[in-house]
Each structure stands twice: as structure tokens, then as C-alpha cells.
Amino acid sequence: MNKVMYLEFERCIGCRACQAACRECGGHDAKERNYVEYVNFFENRQTYPMMCMQCKDPACAKVCPANAIQITEEGVVLSAMEDKCIGCRNCTFGCPFGIPKFDFEENKMYKCDMCYDRTKHDISPMCASVCPSDAIRFIDHDEMMDLRRRRTQMNLIEGKKPSENDKWEYVPEFFGVYSD
């Protein structure tokens, strides 16, 4: 997998298409694994998507007493293996981003696997595929670095873009997630 997930929080329009699409992924059992939240709806409509960072040394896997959370050779952190997971929920507390979810009926954790059945063939995950505002993208590492530099250039040229809202105080402008 040569591609990375690239998030631009500011672009999020709160439509939750990524969550609807997450349910569509094969093997996701019609349960979404990502989040979309308001920063503070009383103030404005800024939302942001949140999904697994696919950490290089993931806390969820480290705190798992059953070694149930596997990492693929591409670096994708998978949901706990069903036969190993003991339902202790350590992972849901260990993750600094609050990503893993717990299914109390099935007594097992589930989390974003970057649509591994798609991404292992270099097909974009469902969330990034559908995101109407390109807040979530699945792009080449080089393209991501280029985008980051370009955004900085734009800000240098224009200064802080004129805006009536203090959105820049709320959200970082970009965030890259490495998978390899």
C-alpha cells in the first residue's frame, strides 16, 4: 500500500457520508468505525471526522492482554481477532483517540481497518471514496507532502484568509496519517 489517509478537518461539512459508507464496507457488519463530531454546535457548525490513525506502535495492540489485535505487513491495525479477543475493553481505554468501539452483544471490539479488503488492492477506503468535500482523502505519500507544502504557500501568499469566523482557532489546517 503506497497511499496514506489525508484529513483536512476544516473541509468537513458534517454530512456523515463517511459513516454511512463505513457501514457499506465488506466485513464491517453494517457498523461504522469512524466518527464525525461537532466542535461546538452552540458556536458554529464546524465538524470534524475522526478515524483510526493506524499508529506505528499502537496503544490498543500494546495493552491487549490476549495479543488479539494484529497489524498487517502494510501497517494496518485490524480489529481484534474474534477467537482471541477476551472482551476486556483495554483497547478502548488505551487508544488516545478513543477509536476502538465495543460490541456488548457480541462481546468483542471492532475498529477501523482502513477497509483492508479495498486498500490492499490500492482501492480507496469507503469513507475517503465518498467524502463529498475531500476532507478525507486516500492519496500518494508524495501527493500528501505536496499538498501540505502548497497549503503553506497559499497562506504565505494570502496571509490568513479573510474570514468572519474564527475557524482557524478551532482546527488545525491539515493532518497527515502515515500507514507505512
Added chain:
Amino acid sequence: MTQFVVKPGVKNLHHEGEKLITTHCCYCGMQCGMHIRVNEKSGKVVGVEPRYDWPVTMGKMCPKGVTAYQTVDHEERIKKPLIKKNGEFVESSWEEALDLIEKNYKRIQSEHGKDALSVFGGVSMTNEKCYLVGKYARVALGTRYVDYNGRFCMSSAAGGFMKTLGIDRGSTLPWPELEHTDCFFMAGSNTAECHPTTIQWLWKARDKGAKMIVADPRETPTARIADVHLDLKSGTDSALANGMMHLLVKEGYVDEKYVDERCNNYEQLKESVKIFTPEYTSELTGVSVEKLVKAARIFGQSPRSVVMFARGVEQQMKGVDNVSLYTSMALLRGQIGKFASGVATFTGQGNGQGGREHGQKADALPGYRKIDNPEHVKYVSSVWGIEPEEMPKAGVSAYEMFDKIQRGNIRAMHVICSNPAVSAPNNNYIWDSFNKLDFMVVSDFFLSETCEFADVVLPTTTWAEDEGTTTNLEGRVIRIRKVREPVGESKTDWEIMQLIAERMGKGKYFPYKNVPEIYEEFRLASKGGKADYYGITYDRIEKEDGVFWPCPSEDHPGTPTMFQDSFGTEDGRANLAAVGWQQPGEVTSAEYPITLTTGRVVFHYLSGTQTRRTPFLMEQCPEPFAEMHPEMASRYALKDGDYVYLETRRGNMEVKAKITKAIRKDHIFVPYHWGKELSVNKLTSPALDPTSRMPEFKVAAVKIKKA
């Protein structure tokens, strides 16, 4: 013809035992490209796969699009005709239902004349079906009373474009060009929620430094990212547009050469915008002078700009004026007919564009012809095989049909693909009218609120069980493919119209064996009209990623960019609008001190018949709410989530308050996707635009209290 269309090098995930069928979403005018996943053994629809190579939407979908397929094999589908017996619906055979329809239609027409029947259509259907609705009403039933739900949605845009540009094509430019635009002036469009997949194009342009100016009483997710948010009062668009043009003229931003060569009425316009100084405009609209000046400078200095608008400006008593004025802004800047610039309206319904061009409207015939023009009547009659004298005269608009019911002129109605019990303004009047009908038939695939008033409900197919074409918001004609066989005993709308036509003794005028046969006749019927589809074939649509009308012959490339050389008016020149300012139909008073405005949320579509039955969407937004500023909430001692009682001169409702600073302090917003006690349209105003006959959903005076 291929079922799965994909460009070389584009990868999709194919699940074992499934096939992908290429089509478009059933919801809004974006008509996002998608592949539907079908189980090869059961033939059932099981999911969706992005269509990465559809040039308008690039695989993007909103949550409605992602879940659209779930309505096809839905447990609440109506699978057999229903007849109301002793107040309860009972399943029946098609024979029995058609017998009953035939008996009642014939009885009513013999007692009260031909025009006692009426047809209420919709534009969430293919061009083939929309075309047939007009023919069905006029030829099979012989009635003048046919109109459609586009009156609640598109007709002001149509009226305004006809007046200024001479042709009503929703967008004068193709969507992928938006990437190269320098400035978007967007009025009354919450694009991020209502047409979300457009946002990618705005960002592509913004990444190159493009500016966005958004006029909306709410700081919507669209307005939030604007460079200037013109937070105007609902219903003051004509003042805002005049104010902007005042500044364009004053600051020298007018493209004098373009206006001189291509536009009429410039002197009149200059005269009429004279009084709209920033101070006066600010007083009328509630937008600060600084913002007005900043917006005019950004817009005026942009080399390529697009003026865009939607229901916010159209659903007003002056919708046509608003559209004409905003269009004139683009004309003053010399933008229409050029690359990456122009004017566009966001079509609300899937086939809002195609559906309004081909004779579903009370006064229109296919190809954007007029029923009061004898030449037009003669041509269409020849295609239909009737005598021109047999063509009924013009009818009345959608809302006015209910006046006709109240007066006893209309005694029966066939509602096709629409749910006016939720979507029409002043609901109480609509419900009372339905109850006054002698006989009512509804074709639908779910038991909508309108169905509940019916004597007979006919089960139709969803969009995925039939093929045809639609025209998206750009004016691009595209292909809808059949994904599965009809569920249960449901039939397509065209088969239903055909069956009733046979019962009325008019079967010979509806000889179609399949959809392509209807399309062939429809192409011919549109030939030579303003919306000319004659050169567009199914094959070409597939090969060329859709074809833009007008396209008069098969060797014509289609028309992605309109008005490059001349306009559609008689003298080929655009008519600038010189109209002043007028108050909305209802203004706030001491008794009704607050402005109520309505609109959509991203999770629901129109009357919600489909989206309220989709689990994911209902989880996100299960009920309507009254969005208000904390300052207003404080005045009425309301906390977030408290129930609030809203009352206008026409109706009342109770909803939960949702508090945010992202709305004007003097406005309340309620979304309209729910029926019965949750329908905000009980409260909305039926003040009609004098030209387009479109009701003023966007402005009503309301009083509130804690419930």
C-alpha cells in the same frame, strides 16, 4: 449496451457472486454516479460501489446517496395494489384496482366534464416518464388540469431564466469548469447539505485562491467557509441583488462592452438600482454596509465568477424577480457564455431539469413548448397522433389545483411520484382538499402521507427497477440503468399510465413495449423546441459521459456552455432586470414577531418518504427541530432540547429547540421532511409568485412560546 461502465485503469472492488450495474443516485439534481451491487443468484440489491470515473462527482456521495439502494428491497415496499374499503387499505389485484379507476374516472367525467379529472406529477422520475405524464393527462384523460411538484421547487428559476436569458437551462456551464472559477456568489443555497458533492469543486477552486460569497440567514456549513457571509433576512434577496448591482455600477465593475453588445435595459437597470445605496440595502436586508462593500469588491474584481442560487431565493413571492436580478449580476460582469463563469441554479429534484421541460407543467408541452402557441400545439399533436383541437387548454399551477378542488371544479386526482400532503405549503388546506375529492389515486412505492388520503394506491417501482434518462443540474442528459426486476407486483409508472389509458379507450396512443420506444417518441416530440433532445441517443450518453441539451442532431456535439454567441430571446440579447424591492407576502408584526424559514437537512430528501425509512439517516436525524439563536432562546426561557410551540396564521406545531449562534437572531429554521403533526408546512405561507406560481416557503411570520 453495457451494464457496467468503467474507464480503463479505474479500479473497483468486485465481491464474489455479485455484479456491478452503473447508474446514478435517485435523489437530488447532482445525480451522482454510482454502481449498484447486485447478488447474481437472488437478483437482490445488496450495496453500492463508488463510480470514481463519473466526471461530475468522481465517486463522491452524500449519506443519502450511499444508502439510496436500501429503499429498493425495503420491507415497507407496497407490493400489491391497495383499495380503501371501510377506511382501511385492502390488497387487491391489478384488475380490480383498474376496474375501480375506470369506473370512477368515467363516471366523474360524464357527470362533471373532462376537466373534473386532474394529474399531480413529480420530477423524481426519468424524462421518459415525466414526458408521459403530460401526454397521459391530455390524451388519455383529456383534462387540462395537470401540474407537478416542480412548482414547489424549480419554477421560479425557470421563470427568471426565461425572462432574462430566453432559455431555462439550470446551469450555463458544465460543473467540472467550476474548478477554474475565481469567485462564487451563492445565494439561498446550502450546498454543503443539499448538494454536497458540489463542494469538492468549490474546494478545488479555493485551493487556487477562489473566493466564496454566501448569502443566507443561517451560517450554514456552506456559509461557514465563505470569505463573506451576507447574513440577510429571509425574503430580502431582491434588495440585496439590487444593492450589489448598485455597487457594481458605482465602482466601475460593469463589463460595458459585453452589456452594450449583448444586453437590453441597461439604462433602466442603472436607474432602478440608483436608490439601493449600501446604507439603504443594509437597512432592508440587515447585512452590514462593510460586508456589502467587501462582497461587491470581491465579486466585481474577479475575472471569472459564477452566480449560484437555489430554493432560498426561489421559494419566495418574488422568486422570479430574485432570479432575474441575480442573473443580471452575472450579466453586468459579462460572465454568461464564457469559460468557468456564468449562472446556475441547484436543481433540487433528481430530474428537476428534464422533468420541467417536457410538458408536465400546466402550460407547457414537450421541448419547452407552450400550450398557448398554436404552432407548438400543432407540432406536438402531430407527434401524438391527435388533432390540434383535441389538445386541452392550459391548466393551473400545483397549489391552485387545490383551489379548484375546493370550488368543486376538480373532482378526482391522480398523484404520481409526489407527496404534496407533506411538501405543499399550508398543509391544512391541502389535507382538507384531498378529503373533498370524490376519488383519488396515488402511484407510489411506499405508503406516503398522500397515499393515506387515496381510494386506490398503485404500487410503482423504484428508480432501480426501470431504465431511462434524466437530466442533471448541469443540463447533461444521463442514463439510469435497470438494476433488478420489479419487486412484488409493482409496475413502472409508464406501464401504469399505459394501463389506465387503455381503460379510457386511448390505448392506441400508448403503444410502448419498452422504455427505448418511449424515448424515441420523446426525442421526436422535443425536436425543434428550446430543450431539443433529438440528437441525444442512449449510445451517445454512454460513450460521451452524458450529452448536454440543446442537441438538435446526432452529429451535434451538445451544448455544455450556453449562450456563447447569443441568448435565447427573440432578439438574441439578454434582458437585464430592472425591478425594485417589495416586501415578502407576510411580514413580522407585534403578534407574529419572528421570521420562520424552512429548508432541508443533509440526511433527508424532500417529503422524507424514502429517507425516513432508511435506518442510518433516521439515526442521524429522527425528527424536525426549531433552530434558533441563544439570544432568542433566552428571551423565551428555552434551553436546548426544550419543546417550543410555533404558530402562524395558518397552523401550529411543537418541536424541540436546537440552539446555535449560526443563525440570525430574529429567525427560526425548521426542516420540512416530516408529515402530519411534525410537518412545518402546516405553518408555511402559500403566497404565490405572480409569474412562476411558486409558494413562499421561505418566509412566514411566527410567534413562539415554551411548550
